[in-house]
Each structure stands twice: as C-alpha cells, then as structure tokens.
Amino acid sequence: MRRIASFLRALRRSRRWFAVDVGSSAIKIAEFTDSGGGAKVLRAAALPVPPGAVENGVVRESGVLARAIRTFVATDDGARPPVVAAIPGRGVIIKRLELPGQTREALDDVIEFEAMDAVPEDLGNVNLDYHVLGPSETGSGLAVLLVAARKTVIENHVQLLESAGLAPAIVDVDHFALGRLCQELPAGGETPSAWIHVGARATTIHVPVPDGPGYTTDLPVGGEQLTEDLAERLSVPRDEAETIKRGGTTAAAGQPLDSLCDSLAAHIGRGLNLFEPLDHRTAPRRIALSGGSAVLPGLGPSLARALDAEVRVCSGMALTGGEPAGPAFAVVAGLAARNPVEWTDR
Numbered sequence: 158m159r160r161i162a163s164f165l166r167a168l169r170r171s172r173r174w175f176a177v178d179v180g181s182s183a184i185k186i187a188e189f190t191d192s193g194g195g196a197k198v199l200r201a202a203a204l205p206v207p208p209g210a211v212e213n214g215v216v217r218e219s220g221v222l223a224r225a226i227r228t229f230v231a232t233d234d235g236a237r238p239p240v241v242a243a244i245p246g247r248g249v250i251i252k253r254l255e256l257p258g259q260t261r262e263a264l265d266d267v268i269e270f271e272a273m274d275a276v277p278e279d280l281g282n283v284n285l286d287y288h289v290l291g292p293s294e295t296g297s298g299l300a301v302l303l304v305a306a307r308k309t310v311i312e313n314h315v316q317l318l319e320s321a322g323l324a325p326a327i328v329d330v331d332h333f334a335l336g337r338l339c340q341e342l343p344a345g346g347e348t349p350s351a352w353i354h355v356g357a358r359a360t361t362i363h364v365p366v367p368d369g370p371g372y373t374t375d376l377p378v379g380g381e382q383l384t385e386d387l388a389e390r391l392s393v394p395r396d397e398a399e400t401i402k403r404g405g406t407t408a409a410a411g412q413p414l415d416s417l418c419d420s421l422a423a424h425i426g427r428g429l430n431l432f433e434p435l436d437h438r439t440a441p442r443r444i445a446l447s448g449g450s451a452v453l454p455g456l457g458p459s460l461a462r463a464l465d466a467e468v469r470v471c472s473g474m475a476l477t478g479g480e481p482a483g484p485a486f487a488v489v490a491g492l493a494a495r496n497p498v499e500w501t502d503r
C-alpha cells in the first residue's frame with residue numbers, strides 16, 4: 158500500500174513543471190500539471206526584481222532572485238522539478254532559410270554549413286536549433302527557421318534556475334511564446350492581427366502570418382519609461398510616480414498619464430507600421446494586448462485610437478479556479494504548451 162502511495166506521489170511530481178519568464182521588473186513564474194493532454198496552471202506569482210538585477214534580459218544578481226524562486230517552488234523532498242524558460246528574442250538571431258533536401262537527416266548535414274553564412278557570430282558562441290516550416294517556395298526543398306541563441310545568455314538563465322533548485326528542460330524564446338498564443342488563443346475567436354506585449358523596459362510586437370512563423374520586433378520602451386516620464390512631469394520621485402501610475406487616474410496624474418499613454422501608443426504604432434506592407438488590411442486590426450503595463454487603464458484606449466484597432470487585454474492563462482493570472486503572464490502562458498514532462502519521459 159505504502160509503495161503504491163509513493164509511486165503515485167512520484168508520478169504526480171513528475172507530472173508537474175514550472176514555466177518562468179525573467180523580466181527586468183518581475184519574474185513571472187507558474188506551476189503546471191498535465192490535464193488530459195493540456196497544461197493546467199496550478200498557481201502563479203510575479204516575484205519582484207530589484208532594480209538592476211536583470212538588465213537587457215541578462216541576470217546580473219542571481220542570488221536574491223534564486224532565493225525568491227526557490228521559496229515559490231518550495232519542494233520539500235529535494236526533488237528538482239523541470240522548468241521551461243524564455244530567453245529574450247532580442248538576444249537571439251532568427252532567420253528563415255530555404256534549404257535543399259527533403260529529409261531531416263539531409264538537413265542535419267547542411268544546417269551548420271548554412272548557419273556559417275546566415276549567423277553573423279562565431280558558431281562556437283551560439284546554440285543552433287531549427288524548425289521545419291514546410292516546403293520551400295520553389296518547391297524543391299524545405300523552408301526552415303534557423304535559431305541561434307548566444308550560449309552566454311542561455312547559460313546565464315540556466316544558472317539562475319539551477320541555483321533556484323529547478324531542472325531546466327527547455328529554453329524557449331519569448332517571441333515564440335507570444336507567437337504560439339496568437340495561434341492558440343485567438344482574440345474574440347479569431348487570430349489577432351498583432352499581439353503587443355508591453356513590459357517594463359521592452360515592448361514586443363508579434364504579427365502572425367498564416368503558415369509561417371510571423372514577424373516579431375522589440376521596442377526599447379515600456380511601463381518603466383512611462384513611470385520616469387510621469388515622475389518628471391509631476392516633479393515627484395520615481396517610486397511615488399510608480400504608485401500614482403498603479404493607482405489609476407488621480408486628479409494630478411490623469412491628464413499627464415493619458416498623454417504619456419498616447420505617446421507610448423504612437424511609438425508602438427510606428428513599430429507596427431514597419432510590418433504594414435506585409436499586412437493586407439481589409440478590416441480594423443484586432444490587437445491582443447498583454448504585459449504588466451496592459452492593465453494601465455489608458456493604454457488600451459490609446460492604442461485603439463493610434464492603431465485604428467479593437468484592443469483586447471489578454472493574459473492567455475486562467476488559474477485553476479478560473480481566475481485569470483493577469484496579462485503580465487502572457488509569455489509564461491505561451492510557454493505552457495512546451496510540456497517538459499513529455500521530453501523527460503522519453
């Protein structure tokens with residue numbers, strides 16, 4: 158009997174995993190379990206990141222962050238649960254290649270050779286991966302997405318997760334996680350024309366394309382810029398401006414906040430317009446808006462005006478009780494499809 162109980166415990170344990178998105182202002186982490194083929198989120202938390210501990214997607218002070226993750230993970234039996242992590246797409250080279258050869262074996266042979274041309278880095282410094290998109294446009298080979306991630310960036314994240322007591326199983330790219338959400342969780346029942354994720358220091362725009370990986374770009378703006386601009390306009394310290402921003406529209410903050418949302422929306426609009434020739438628009442855009450800054454009441458309306466769009470705030474993820482985990486968790490939600498248990502069980 159006791160043996161059966163311990164077997165069931167082990168099975169239950171192996172069916173749980175974590176997904177982590179390390180941001181400059183908060184680490185978004187969630188625990189998942191398998192439920193009939195899909196991933197069900199058990200719990201989620203946004204762990205605060207002290208200023209400077211994460212810069213440009215690189216973890217600079219891992220001690221304090223590892224402790225916070227370890228406390229959340231809280232395994233009492235010394236087990237190292239598997240984890241899926243996202244590294245920032247801005248540190249990753251992603252290229253679409255048309256390659257000869259129809260089989261995976263043939264591709265394995267040519268991919269490294271092709272990468273020497275396609276990747277402007279010493280191949281010794283990057284981890285190469287590829288994904289077959291389908292037949293090439295000429296029909297004689299395959300269209301392949303080549304991904305080259307700097308080893309230092311991967312190792313930096315792996316080291317944080319290992320020292321937090323987790324077993325890194327898959328390192329994904331935040332761009333891909335958002336791209337997956339566009340396919341899996343359409344806004345209003347339809348695929349959104351763009352997914353816009355506004356964090357603290359960066360904004361990621363993903364434009365899905367049928368039968369392709371879509372287009373993704375990052376802008377170096379986000380909620381932190383808005384806080385700093387608000388502090389300047391109201392002549393208050395940064396932390397006070399952050400509180401005012403999060404408190405919604407106080408009489409003093411309302412007008413400047415609205416105009417700062419308008420400038421942020423205009424900036425994002427310029428980023429999105431880079432894709433305009435690719436986007437044959439016949440109807441207003443449907444924008445899915447996520448990221449910690451998506452809850453800013455003025456941002457959705459500002460984007461709707463600037464982009465001529467219907468804007469819907471999306472988290473991509475509901476907690477077990479049905480409550481949404483919040484739009485800051487969109488990257489984590491996009492990672493949920495990468496179930497590491499399937500990998501470790503093989």
Ligand SMILES: Nc1ncnc2c1ncn2[C@@H]1O[C@H](COP(=O)(O)OP(=O)(O)OP(=O)(O)O)[C@@H](O)[C@H]1O
Binds near residue numbers: 356357449
């Ligand atoms: N209630 C709120 N109202 C307005 N803004 C908020 C609120 N809660 C969080 N934010 C803002 O969301 C931002 C953090 O979002 P998020 O967690 O997505 O960023 P991050 O992933 O840490 O940053 P990045 O990916 O850009 O490095 C901060 O700028 C914060 O001020």
Ligand SMILES: [Mg+2]
Binds near residue numbers: 179181
């Ligand atoms: Mg982020």
